[in-house]
Amino acid sequence: MTKQDLFEQILKKKSYLCVGLDTDIKKIPKHLLATEDPIFEFNRQIIDATAQYAVAYKPNIAFYEAMGVKGWQSLQKTIDYIPKDIFTIADAKRGDIGNTSELYARTFFDKASSGLDFDSVTVAPYMGRDSVQPFLAFEGKWVILLGLTSNVGSHDFQHLKVEVDGEQKALFEQVLTKSQEWGGSDAMMYVVGATQADKLAEIRKIVPDHFLLVPGVGAQGGSLEEVSRYGMNKQCGLLVNSARAIIYASNGEDFAEVAAEEARKVQQEMEGYLSAIL
DSSP, rough: OOOHHEEEEEEEHHOOOEEEEOOTTTSSSSGGGGGSSHHHHHHEEEEEEEETTTTEEEEEEHHHTTHHHHHHHEEEEEHHHOOSEEEEEEEEEOOOOOOHHHHHHHHHHHHHHSOOOOOOEEEOHHHHHHHHHHHTSSTOOOOEEEEESSTTTTTHHHHEEEETTTEEEEHHHHHHHHHHHOOOOTTEEEEEEGGGGGHHHHHHHHSSSEEEEEEOBOOHHHHHHHHHHHHTTTTTEEEEEOHHHHHTTTSSSTTTHHHHHHHHHHHHHHHEEEEEEE
C-alpha cells in the first residue's frame, strides 16, 4: 500500500484509527472458547464490526506467538481476512544483524515463505542501519521504526542527551534524524507514544512528512485531541492506535457491537480534527 493509498482511505473514512488486535485468550468472551479457533473468531467479529471506521489493524505478535503453532495459524487467518484496502501492521518490534533481519522481514512480508503478508512491521533501531535495511528491501512494504515510545521506561534511554556534530540532542531525536538516510516518507513511519504528546511538535519539525503510528490513546490515557493538534500534517500523517478500549469494551456476547460503537466514537472525534486541517 502506498502513502497515497493510505491517505485516500483516511479521506474516505474520515478516520485515522488503527485498531490493535491484542487478542488474549484469557480476556476474550467465554462463549467463544467453544469455537474451533477462538482467537480468529474474536478477531473476525471485531474486524467485521469496526472495518468501516478503521484504516489499519495492528496485531501484537506476542499475543499470537505465546500460543505456539495455533497462534500463528490464527494470525495467518486474521491477516487473510482483513480487507485488502486496510493497512496491516505486524507489531513485532524486530531488529537484529542483517541476515537475521532479512529472515524477520521474510516472516512478515513474504507470503510464499511464511504465509503472512503484512503491509508493515515495527522495527527497533538500536542496532542501526544494517538491522533496518533488510526490511526496506521489500518493495511496497513499510518499516515503522520505534521513535519515542509511551512506556515509563522510555526515559531510561530515549531522552538521554547525545552530542552529534557539536550539538546536544535527545537520543530519540538522533534516531529520527539519522534514519531518514535509510528510507523516505514513502517507506518509513515512526512510533511515537500518545503519552509523549508534548514532544510531537518538535518531532514534526524533524519528520514533517512521515506518518506516525501513535499508540497509547484510550486505556493508556493518551489524549487524541493533543496528538491530533500537534501531530497532524497536510496528509494527516497519523495512525492512532486503540486496542483494549475498543476490543475489550465488553466481554459479553455483544462484544462486537460494543466495539463498533467505541470505534465509531473515536472516528467521529477524528472527523472533527480532520475537517479543521484538511
